[in-house]
Amino acid sequence: MTSTYELSHLDALEAESVHVFREVAATFEHPVLLFSGGKDSVVMLHLARKAFWPAPPPFPVSHVDTGHNFDEVLEFRDRTVRQLGLRLVVGRVQDDIDAGRVAEESGPRASRNRLQTVTLLRVIRESAFDAVFGGARRDEEKARAKERVFSFRDEFGQWDPRNQRPEVWNLYNGRHRKGEHIRVFPLSNWTELDIWSYIAAEEIALPPLYYAHRRQVVQRDGMLLAHTRHLALLDGEHPYEATVRFRTVGDATCTGCVESTAATPAEVVAETAATRVTERGGTRADDRVSEAGMEDRKKEGYF
Amino acid sequence: MAQELLRLATAGSVDDGKSTLIGRLLFDSKTLFTDQLAAVERASRDRGEEYPNLALLTDGLRAEREQGITIDVAHRYFATPRRKFIIADTPGHIQYTRNMVTGASTADLALVLVDARKGVLEQSRRHAFLAGLLGIPHLVLCVNKMDLVGWSQERFAEIREDFRRFAMKLDVPDLAFVPVSALHGDNVVHRSASMPWYEGAPLLHHLEEVHVASDRNLIDARFPVQYVIRDHGRDFRGYAGTVSGGVFKPGDEVLVLPSGLRSAVRAIWGPGGKEVTEAFAPQAVTVELADELDVARGDLICRPGNRPHSGQDLDAMVCWFAHRSALAPGATYTLRHTTRAITAEVRSLEYRLDVNTLHRDESASGLALNEIGRVQLRTRQPVLFDPYRRNRATGSFILVDDATNDTVAAGMITGPATRVVWHAATVTRDERPTRGLTVWFTGLSASGKSTVAAELERLLVAAGRPAYLLDGDNLRHGLNADLGFGAADRAENVRRVTAVAQLFADAGIVAIVSLISPYRADRARARAAHSDAGLSFVEVFVDTPLAVCEARDPKGMYARARAGEIRGFTGIDDPYEAPVAPELVLRPGDGDPATMASAILTFLDR
Numbered sequence: 074m075t076s077t078y079e080l081s082h083l084d085a086l087e088a089e090s091v092h093v094f095r096e097v098a099a100t101f102e103h104p105v106l107l108f109s110g111g112k113d114s115v116v117m118l119h120l121a122r123k124a125f126w127p128a129p130p131p132f133p134v135s136h137v138d139t140g141h142n143f144d145e146v147l148e149f150r151d152r153t154v155r156q157l158g159l160r161l162v163v164g165r166v167q168d169d170i171d172a173g174r175v176a177e178e179s180g181p182r183a184s185r186n187r188l189q190t191v192t193l194l195r196v197i198r199e200s201a202f203d204a205v206f207g208g209a210r211r212d213e214e215k216a217r218a219k220e221r222v223f224s225f226r227d228e229f230g231q232w233d234p235r236n237q238r239p240e241v242w243n244l245y246n247g248r249h250r251k252g253e254h255i256r257v258f259p260l261s262n263w264t265e266l267d268i269w270s271y272i273a274a275e276e277i278a279l280p281p282l283y284y285a286h287r288r289q290v291v292q293r294d295g296m297l298l299a300h301t302r303h304l305a306l307l308d309g310e311h312p313y314e315a316t317v318r319f320r321t322v323g324d325a326t327c328t329g330c331v332e333s334t335a336a337t338p339a340e341v342v343a344e345t346a347a348t349r350v351t352e353r354g355g356t357r358a359d360d361r362v363s364e365a366g367m368e369d370r371k372k373e374g375y376f
Numbered sequence: 377m378a379q380e381l382l383r384l385a386t387a388g389s390v391d392d393g394k395s396t397l398i399g400r401l402l403f404d405s406k407t408l409f410t411d412q413l414a415a416v417e418r419a420s421r422d423r424g425e426e427y428p429n430l431a432l433l434t435d436g437l438r439a440e441r442e443q444g445i446t447i448d449v450a451h452r453y454f455a456t457p458r459r460k461f462i463i464a465d466t467p468g469h470i471q472y473t474r475n476m477v478t479g480a481s482t483a484d485l486a487l488v489l490v491d492a493r494k495g496v497l498e499q500s501r502r503h504a505f506l507a508g509l510l511g512i513p514h515l516v517l518c519v520n521k522m523d524l525v526g527w528s529q530e531r532f533a534e535i536r537e538d539f540r541r542f543a544m545k546l547d548v549p550d551l552a553f554v555p556v557s558a559l560h561g562d563n564v565v566h567r568s569a570s571m572p573w574y575e576g577a578p579l580l581h582h583l584e585e586v587h588v589a590s591d592r593n594l595i596d597a598r599f600p601v602q603y604v605i606r607d608h609g610r611d612f613r614g615y616a617g618t619v620s621g622g623v624f625k626p627g628d629e630v631l632v633l634p635s636g637l638r639s640a641v642r643a644i645w646g647p648g649g650k651e652v653t654e655a656f657a658p659q660a661v662t663v664e665l666a667d668e669l670d671v672a673r674g675d676l677i678c679r680p681g682n683r684p685h686s687g688q689d690l691d692a693m694v695c696w697f698a699h700r701s702a703l704a705p706g707a708t709y710t711l712r713h714t715t716r717a718i719t720a721e722v723r724s725l726e727y728r729l730d731v732n733t734l735h736r737d738e739s740a741s742g743l744a745l746n747e748i749g750r751v752q753l754r755t756r757q758p759v760l761f762d763p764y765r766r767n768r769a770t771g772s773f774i775l776v777d778d779a780t781n782d783t784v785a786a787g788m789i790t791g792p793a794t795r796v797v798w799h800a801a802t803v804t805r806d807e808r809p810t811r812g813l814t815v816w817f818t819g820l821s822a823s824g825k826s827t828v829a830a831e832l833e834r835l836l837v838a839a840g841r842p843a844y845l846l847d848g849d850n851l852r853h854g855l856n857a858d859l860g861f862g863a864a865d866r867a868e869n870v871r872r873v874t875a876v877a878q879l880f881a882d883a884g885i886v887a888i889v890s891l892i893s894p895y896r897a898d899r900a901r902a903r904a905a906h907s908d909a910g911l912s913f914v915e916v917f918v919d920t921p922l923a924v925c926e927a928r929d930p931k932g933m934y935a936r937a938r939a940g941e942i943r944g945f946t947g948i949d950d951p952y953e954a955p956v957a958p959e960l961v962l963r964p965g966d967g968d969p970a971t972m973a974s975a976i977l978t979f980l981d982r
Binding site for chain 1: 475482592617618783
């Protein structure tokens with residue numbers, strides 16, 4: 074039997090992402106990969122390593138640390154960076170607060186989520202990064218569904234959805250002037266299920282948060298928030314223990330978890346395939362600000 | 377569970393119900409999430425709408441929701457157990473051409489919607505034309521709102537014929553028609569109970585079954601070098617890139633262009649260092665060569681006996697994207713092609729094409745936003761390319777404005793502009809006493825193609841019309857005696873027969889071709905070549921079941937193939953890709969060969 078020359082969809086997605094990584098490495102001077110220790114950025118790093126094998130990825134990684142991150146994720150981040158010998162550039166939101174560049178929200182529902190845009194742009198400017206890999210996927214959110222693989226950002230880091238560069242075939246236009254930069258999204262065409270299928274197939278290690286575990290949680294606005302030292306309780310809120318896992322991991326004050334017993338990648342794949350709620354729908358407070366919450370943040374320079 | 381990926385682009389004006397259809401596909405295939413649906417219901421209520429407006433699912437931007445229009449392409453994802461789908465949802469009426477091109481450049485299939493009440497409008501034609509121009513191999517015309525025309529079979533047939541007549545002028549090798557009601561879900565995911573007369577599959581079933589693997593070019597080996605990977609610790613030097621055509625294997629003798637140096641493939645590595653025995657498009661791999669050569673990004677690796685064109689003068693169709701400037705002869709841009717960036721000058725604008733009427737305006741002096749035209753370009757260094765029709769990756773480019781860094785155009789290379797002028801005849805086609813065309817019979821061995829074809833030839837000649845039968849078996853005694861039965865040789869066989877048929881047709885003769893021609897892509901190229909030359913092409917599918925052919929077996933070929941004496945026999949151990957939308961289908965129950973031949977004659981005379 075001769076080869077049928079057919080690619081499975083995961084192989085096709087992998088090839089497309091690898092092509093994007095190599096294209097950026099070949100045409101930009103100072104790329105950087107945003108790496109938080111979250112599942113999408115872990116998959117991105119895995120793909121970047123595969124793209125340049127047997128050499129290491131020719132760029133550093135960067136993390137915007139809100140100061141409200143889960144300890145397990147930071148440990149995973151630091152261990153990964155150490156094991157792979159990567160250079161990590163950390164931008165701390167706390168530094169911008171201390172310097173008076175941003176004002177921290179007050180009150181029990183305060184979140185630093187919105188502040189991280191300022192820190193991200195500062196890191197990009199200070200390190201003169203010209204291409205910034207982000208793990209955003211088009212299936213996540215309706216504004217992201219409109220995003221290009223190579224997303225032009227002006228000198229203020231802004232996204233202009235009405236004036237995006239047409240993107241045809243796999244001919245990406247990364248041209249920019251000094252001070253401007255390009256956000257690059259190698260996972261644009263991946264869905265949550267694709268990500269998990271790939272994690273299972275490639276046996277990619279993740280922070281333990283992504284698998285079922287017992288922890289103290291609080292019910293708030295229809296979401297299940299982890300009870301951590303970063304979360305101030307509101308009147309009438311009572312933490313209780315539950316078996317949960319996280320579908321998406323970000324700032325601990327606005328990332329919810331879901332009740333689940335899925336403890337292995339295969340079990341998560343099965344659960345993801347059956348779920349009827351989107352990844353961000355049930356677990357991200359930052360998307361609930363308004364109908365256009367993500368669009369507004371992207372216009373400000375969020376990724 | 378290895379699913380295949382299908383990329384599709386949707387087109388059609390907003391009022392035709394495109395967003396409703398996409399919403400229905402997502403909803404009925406259980407891909408629409410409950411929180412998304414709740415958000416749509418909430419937003420619809422806020423806008424005072426009675427029903428959930430599924431268009432709000434795809435219109436994600438603030439300005440789109442406020443104005444009720446789609447501004448930019450959105451990508452949607454859904455899956456069935458068989459396939460994963462990426463939908464590029466392109467806006468219908470605002471900035472149509474640019475957006476359609478943006479969303480459709482990588483599509484395997486275009487989905488065009490028409491409103492059953494309105495029929496085939498200018499817009500439907502424009503979208504079908506763009507699908508053809510972009511080389512999208514499969515087109516599905518969804519006739520929507522069938523509920524509003526009383527589920528009328530006649531209305532559907534009328535629209536189908538109307539569109540089919542128009543599509544014959546285009547390069548759309550595979551055309552399918554589905555009557556649907558997106559609002560009620562008829563024939564979208566589930567078969568409609570209201571249209572029992574429709575024998576075809578629901579839309580989703582068609583999307584799952586449509587055969588796309590053979591759409592890729594597996595013949596012309598092309599590997600544009602994207603990035604050089606060095607690992608000094610291991611003394612490793614590999615050329616990374618994405619295969620854009622053909623198949624590469626370790627041991628293959630290769631040629632590096634533009635240097636012209638030769639070497640052999642030592643090894644091919646998949647991502648992460650997985651050694652592979654072959655690489656084909658669109659795999660991303662790393663190639664190690666046997667010799668130490670100076671190879672850099674922008675170079676192209678191919679086989680010595682099969683090189684791309686190399687030249688500084690290109691003939692191309694371009695679609696203009698910029699609203700701040702117009703394309704004008706004399707201007708220079710950066711041309712991005714495969715992994716290269718080269719300065720290029722627009723030498724001339726041959727014509728501007730009116731995408732609504734297909735009229736060519738040769739007096740045009742420039743191209744404005746959304747306009748399409750044929751241009752001649754001259755590049756500062758030679759470009760290594762194939763015609764777009766032969767290879768979408770090595771035949772496409774973009775133009776970047778160096779002043780603004782904007783992507784101002786997408787281009788498809790027609791061929792070299794070397795001015796090897798076609799020797800102009802003094803006799804025009806109209807001056808000849810008869811008009812020729814090509815009737816192309818395809819079907820399994822022993823399906824009865826040649827019998828019907830011979831009968832057709834007899835009928836035509838008896839009626840005083842010049843006709844000649846080009847029989848596949850007979851041609852293999854002379855013109856094609858040097859060819860075997862592998863995929864590449866079959867493609868070459870079809871190419872030669874196409875060229876001969878075109879000469880006959882041009883001379884005013886009805887060229888009757890009888891050829892198994894098992895691969896859809898080969899037949900699509902034959903059709904496209906005729907279309908380019910302005911010649912009619914009628915595909916006749918002799919749809920005789922394999923079991924019947926095998927029972928007939930007049931030459932004993934099936935028996936030998938079953939016995940393993942012949943390898944690569946169509947229908948046994950090599951696939952036959954049936955046409956999805958031929959002009960005519962003949963089945964065993966349709967009568968004797970003479971009856972079938974006269975049915976073809978009736979079709980030709982229509």
